[in-house]
Amino acid sequence: xxxxxxxxxxxxxxxxxxxxxxxxxxxxxxxxxxxxxxxxxxxxxxxxxxxxxxxxxxxxxxxxxxxxxxxxxxxxxxxxxxxxxxxxxxxxxxxxxxxxxxxxxxxxxxxxxxxxxxxxxxxxxxxxxxxxxxxxxxxxxxxxxxxxxxxxxxxxxxxxxxxxxxxxxxxxxxxxxxxxxxx
Amino acid sequence: xxxxxxxxxxxxxxxxxxxxxxxxxxxxxxxxxxxxxxxxxxxxxxxxxxxxxxxxxxxxxxxxxxxxxxxxxxxxxxxxxxxxxxxxxxxxxxxxxxxxxxxxxxxxxxxxxxxxxxxxxxxxxxxxxxxxxxxxxxxxxxxxxxxxxxxxxxxxxxxxxxxxxxxxxxxxxxxxxxxxxxxxxxxxxxxxxxxxxxxxxxxxxxxxxxxxxxxxxxxxxxxx
Numbered sequence: 001x002x003x004x005x006x007x008x009x010x011x012x013x014x015x016x017x018x019x020x021x022x023x024x025x026x027x028x029x030x031x032x033x034x035x036x037x038x039x040x041x042x043x044x045x046x047x048x049x050x051x052x053x054x055x056x057x058x059x060x061x062x063x064x065x066x067x068x069x070x071x072x073x074x075x076x077x078x079x080x081x082x083x084x085x086x087x088x089x090x091x092x093x094x095x096x097x098x099x100x101x102x103x104x105x106x107x108x109x110x111x112x113x114x115x116x117x118x119x120x121x122x123x124x125x126x127x128x129x130x131x132x133x134x135x136x137x138x139x140x141x142x143x144x145x146x147x148x149x150x151x152x153x154x155x156x157x158x159x160x161x162x163x164x165x166x167x168x169x170x171x172x173x174x175x176x177x178x179x180x181x182x183x
Numbered sequence: 184x185x186x187x188x189x190x191x192x193x194x195x196x197x198x199x200x201x202x203x204x205x206x207x208x209x210x211x212x213x214x215x216x217x218x219x220x221x222x223x224x225x226x227x228x229x230x231x232x233x234x235x236x237x238x239x240x241x242x243x244x245x246x247x248x249x250x251x252x253x254x255x256x257x258x259x260x261x262x263x264x265x266x267x268x269x270x271x272x273x274x275x276x277x278x279x280x281x282x283x284x285x286x287x288x289x290x291x292x293x294x295x296x297x298x299x300x301x302x303x304x305x306x307x308x309x310x311x312x313x314x315x316x317x318x319x320x321x322x323x324x325x326x327x328x329x330x331x332x333x334x335x336x337x338x339x340x341x342x343x344x345x346x347x348x349x350x351x352x353x354x355x356x357x358x359x360x361x362x363x364x365x366x367x368x369x370x371x372x373x374x375x376x377x378x379x380x381x382x383x384x385x386x387x388x389x390x391x392x393x394x395x396x397x398x399x400x401x402x403x404x405x406x407x
Binding site for chain 1: 192193194198224225248250251252253254255256257259260262263265266284285286288289292293295296299300303353361362367371373374378379380383386389390392396397398400401402403
């Protein structure tokens with residue numbers, strides 16, 4: 001399997017979260033090909049909403065930064081892991097910033113799916129995904145439910161499925177490996 | 184300062200969020216003469232300016248487009264800033280979320296997050312105005328946008344008089360929540376004519392990109 005991990009940790013120093021993701025990547029690499037991106041150390045610009053990737057250079061974002069290598073690794077993966085410590089009750093702005101750029105992976109045309117309008121596929125295959133978070137002091141079940149639901153919606157638009165949402169506080173690396181590879 | 188508006192659209196002054204804000208303010212100024220400052224999150228040092236405004240206002244409305252099912256990254260960045268200890272926060276916070284999708288259902292999931300964010304900040308939540316079908320309003324003939332702009336003017340007028348979003352107009356703006364069976368049927372009939380993608384096709388052709396519209400530039404063949 002090709003597995004792409006997007007780590008949205010924004011800590012300046014080595015964090016427990018990134019150490020967990022490193023252990024996860026190491027374990028996954030025993031049997032799979034893993035692309036791990038620490039987004040905070042990359043030059044990822046905001047999506048400018050120019051739509052050039054839809055109507056000028058279809059499928060290709062014209063912003064000159066590191067996002068292209070991430071987009072290539074995502075769309076050619078069998079599975080993607082969105083990883084982020086929770087910040088203000090949601091995934092980090094780093095991870096959100098990168099996810100906004102996924103618009104280049106979709107087609108602007110709209111189609112009806114399950115009675116709703118959604119963007120059509122650009123690529124034949126979109127990878128299913130998992131979400132790994134670490135909690136803040138005040139994180140509760142409602143926060144996790146909101147994030148799970150938003151990722152389910154993202155899955156509909158991304159032509160893929162959220163397979164799990166886990167918190168590092170109560171999920172062993174081996175459990176995540178199992179659910180990533182054997183779902 | 185009573186009210187301030189923060190625009191979280193990456194397109195800044197060329198954004199649909201600005202157009203909606205302008206119409207909201209047009210109505211607002213009919214009922215209140217207090218100046219309402221507007222700041223943008225896009226651009227260098229803009230977050231600092233917006234943060235400064237956020238700290239001075241009594242009420243703040245944050246408007247943004249729906250990006251991949253929630254707020255744009257720069258809006259999330261702002262939320263992280265205003266969540267830090269030591270930040271002075273307005274008494275009341277409300278949101279306007281607009282999207283290109285015609286149905287409101289796409290935006291109701293982030294609405295739950297926004298309500299929780301304000302609760303976490305221990306401030307009064309004014310609610311979230313949701314409006315779909317906004318992409319393309321800059322090229323639509325006036326007849327197609329009149330109702331939308333009137334609603335936003337009315338929303339602003341009501342806000343000036345009552346200090347909150349009009350529940351009635353919020354309800355009207357949320358329509359359609361999902362597309363009716365008739366509208367879905369119309370879409371499926373019209374899709375074969377190319378009319379449903381007229382907006383995108385016009386731009387693709389204008390930019391000489393029509394032939395490449397189904398390109399897959401990031402696909403790597405032969406990956407094992």
